[in-house]
Amino acid sequence: MMIERLAIVGCGLMGGSVALALRRAGLVRHIAGFSRSAASGRRAVELGVIDEACDSAASAARGADVVLLSVPVASTLEVLQGIRSTLAPQALCMDVGSTKRDVVSAARAALGADIAGFVPSHPIAGKERAGVDAADADLYRGRRVILTPLAETDPARTRRARALWEAMGSVVSDMSPEAHDRAFAAVSHLPHLLAFAYVNGVARQPEGASMLQLGGPGFRDFTRIAGGEPAMWRDILLANRDEVLAQAASFRQALGEIERAMLAGDAQALMAQIAEPSALRGQWALGAGMGSAVSGVGSKPAVDEDVA
């Protein structure tokens, strides 16, 4: 299980946190890192996140037994093309991207037969602050990680990927890239799209600015994800466009049903449209499908609700 050389390509929050978590687990001897910004690389060394800042992804990956890509998903093809020739034959390569079909096709195009060593990974974790200064050995503890291994993926590499994420405290499950992208369109990408649209819809009204000042705790929580990093969300929404648009269509239909009940003044139909999601949400808990090991992790109940 010991990693002789871990390469972190992209020393930010996600990559830096993997470095810290694996080091703390005592699973890594040497960590080489590369960041497009030389300052980030230096800072990562300064903070003890990596041991060595390399001047290219290829030199970081050279001779590494584990390579972690933590770069914008849209850069995957270029980064993998750049490191392919330096990858050790038995190297395990993983990413941390929020979409998987686009990462998989970039990996197929860049790696050819070497795709056997690539295990697409999506840890469901993050923080409001980005950058290596926010890196945290506990970022992945109690969080779900989805692996989407392919028919060509070497099963030994998938096992190693799973073991490493588990050593970081994560709960690992497998899905196909297609099922992953469909499910995350529903539970993550669409909510972001709706939150962006909602803030635009209010802010663009003549009284928008003064209205926004009246938002309470419900508004605060509902719109928190609208503060997401624009470039990352642009890329996710484009990469998973078809699934997200299909989810948006399903949402529009559900919205229309409530609007029609309101328009008709049909209290009974409206009650049915509200009682169902209210009951479902009342039963929902973060991490409830993850098994008893982490049940309740992170499921801190909100302390107040905007009943306004």
Add this chain to the structure above:
Amino acid sequence: MMIERLAIVGCGLMGGSVALALRRAGLVRHIAGFSRSAASGRRAVELGVIDEACDSAASAARGADVVLLSVPVASTLEVLQGIRSTLAPQALCMDVGSTKRDVVSAARAALGADIAGFVPSHPIAGKERAGVDAADADLYRGRRVILTPLAETDPARTRRARALWEAMGSVVSDMSPEAHDRAFAAVSHLPHLLAFAYVNGVARQPEGASMLQLGGPGFRDFTRIAGGEPAMWRDILLANRDEVLAQAASFRQALGEIERAMLAGDAQALMAQIAEPSALRGQWALGAGMGSAVSGVGSKPAVDEDVA
């Protein structure tokens, strides 16, 4: 300022919290309460929230100098009709409803000329738990309270209402009932409508149940308000129907713009649609607009973000 007899009509979370807050402020000698459920009334006495459980709203209100209505907004007309003949001439009467135009027309219909004593009030506060057991002397501390006095309202009664809410720690502002309902359609009622529709849209898919299990912290916060009390939200959405539907139309337009940018694969247009709400939400803080006295109150930053 001292209240000789405070009548709480509806001894639940909201009414019970007013009783506790005014008692702690040393501003009330005797608290009479009425709840439709006799058990709630007894429990309120047991908890020391009220001094006396009355068997009707009218007997609680008889001789009271301040009457607080904390009943479903749809019951306002009936309750005010029931207490009008017992109201003392100088009594101040307030409610805590989330909509104001419907409360005002119920009050006009029930009180006639006595509407001078009615100061419509909306404290922006609440909790996930309802009922008198959840009542809390600090519920209104640092929270905004909107008063919507009318042309007929006695200015002395409005001043007293303001002073009482301030004594409970609230930050009071005035609006017209129309402006109130328009603004809260935008910042509270529409978000609830969207959250209900969103959960329905996902849950009704064949894979809905397993998708919902994958929701992370972003999903948790975005959908928290979908857990709201169905009967209360049915009433609010019907009472403020026209404003909420107008806000929904404005939302649909904003949603359509993002969908069109995605469909066109127009990364630049999409970026513009996301960067604007992201920047706005980044600057937003709960209670900013309320003045320095309470700046930052309740604006605890979220600790993690679903960047998935």
